[in-house]
Amino acid sequence: MLPCDPTKSLSFDRRIAEGDLVIVYERHDSMKPVKVSANGVFQNRFGAFKHSGWIGKPFGSKVLSNKGGYVYLLAPTPELWTLVLSHRTQILYIADISFVIMYLELVPGCVVLESGTGSGSLTTSLARAIAPNGHVHTFDFHEQRAASAREDFETCGLSSLVTVIVRDIQGEGFPDELTGKADSVFLDLPQPWLAIPSAARMLQQDGVICSFSPCIEQVQKSCLALKSSFTDIRTFEVLLSHYEVRESSMRSWKDSDGGLATLKACKKRQRSTNGEESSKPLSTVARKCGETRGHTGYLTFARLCCTS
């Protein structure tokens, strides 16, 4: 997924090869991750797609099924991965992820600690931000989920950048070997205040910590715990709304006869799609999509105080 090899410039002109991970794009809200194999077949409602027909084509190609249906084959990115990965837990989405990465000031070479790993949605983006020389140490107390996460990172080709460890951070804190080594720490725990003192020991001075909590009571307790060793404590909420765009012939008020307009309008719309009649030139209009996420969680950031 990531261009870890500096001798190869990142270029999606790379042809699809056996063993590659591709993101099969059916529709904008329907995508699936598929590992390409020599004899593999991908089935969906558009038909059956032989993997052998994919090998050698560039990423971004449109491929046909035996029934003449088609899909697009995209190169994987952390954003696409977040949309297609299997949810073992509730995950973070792009709005929170991108804000966290910016606010944690992650750049190539950084060392970042994360707890809990969950489904690895954020972890994938963390890995991209610190590649190729940095490292992500991610912890989860659930053995099975940790194993699934390890498998996912293997699939995405991120194993050299991410270490998954089974550990209860709330109960035991972070391991001593990482003391003073972390540039940033990210916590997504039910009781983050229990992990904050340990996080403070892991961070370099002026290092940044982030705690993600859905409930305001958790945020209040976390902020209280942060006060002893941290400064510049800030809490945010981020959300993303989407717009839908379509062409519309905005009818003029004058084209209709009052209430008769409602009757006529239905017929008019039918006729204009058949191309027989168009009252006005089409214009592009946009409006917000109706259903949108109302809340994911509060993001609290803080910097470790300088003591030296």
Added chain:
Amino acid sequence: MASEVTHENVIVKQRRRITWEGCSVLLDVNDGDRFVFARLTGGSKIKVGNKNYSLRPLIGCPFGSKFQVEVGADGPCLSRVTSTAEGKSSDETLDHSLVEEQRDNRALVDNNTAQSLTGEDIDDMRRRGATGDQIVGALISNSATFGKKTAFSQEKYRIKKQKKYAPTILLKRPFARSICEAYFKKYAEKIGYLRVDTLSLMLSMANISSNSDVLLVDMLEGLVTGAVAERLGGSGYACNTYYGTTPYPSSIIRMFNFSDETCRRIVHCSLAELRSDDAVFASPNKLEDVSSNGTGQEEDIACPSDAILQTSEDDVNGDIDATSEATGCTKESKSVKSCGKAAPEIIKLWKKNGFSSLIVAAPNCDAWDIIKELIPLLSHSAPFVVYHQYLQPLATCMHNLQMEKMAIGLQISEPWLREYQVLPSRTHPFMQMNSSGGYLMSGTRISSCEAE
């Protein structure tokens, strides 16, 4: 191996946590009241109140340290404060009094007679060498109404007086986050009202990572280019393109503490060169012949001309100011070289492989005009994102992309950001909120040829 060593050095410098002579810093005066970008040299100064203070004491200190005005042996100067026990205890007394807070403001009359210390008294105290904190203490003890205020109100009063009589300066690392926030707060127009969450989304949506070749149209003084270069970490390239012959100004890039290697990776190249068949351009003069064939000049009119005419040293505006030493140093440009012209071999590589992603930040230009020229320069399956202040141009652009089948996964997003005050018994969103971080259109380029 040698390149690996350079790469390590690049990363180490960018992540250095102690200031060094000549480094760029962001000074936060009084918790966000004023931001100053400066370069720490022996002679650089900052103005606080009505005096100039040398910044020399800041060299060699860790980022995140706080400074206060003290009266030293050589007169007033900036000295480092470590987190004081004093600061902590005031918070503790505050927490204790929360449970029994019975006071309110029903008897307080705001008629300016409560304070018995006069301006002359205060000047006198200063002359006798009183510290800022001592003055604040004196003001509190001489206030007739202080004791009657609620604990919250007392804390607010104390903070207000401290800002005036004991101002603090916080030494911050100039990172994309702090630079974007500082500009957005004080001089948003210069960066096209790009809010920090919007910027962070752009970097994610465009899949910016090390070893990427990123194509940019950056009309925001180089803020986006700097943020991209930060994430590239000294590998790959950030190529700024433009119509015509003159790259857009990029004064903000200087504020990042980029190493030479990172700066080398920030290049510019005109659209004409990126598209022409002949990759070899000997001198800038030749470019004029090529671009005059196109409708370059007419396109530029759609964009604000002051963005092109503004000189890059012109940072002295409003509350964002650069000390005179900072501007002096940038003219030397000894340690900071940015935006060199792209080498012909690299241009050739881009033509062969395409760029790995595209970011367009041209908030006053027509989006479709730009996108239709640049999408063909991308690799297949490469992501792109366009930032705009207005919705309509993006809607039109998205529609056209759909009609021309140039991209999939098209989406127009509007980010929303809200900050909270979290204090015991006083938790609520901030009273002021910014309502618009602009709009983003994102998508992925697809291969134009049909599968056989």
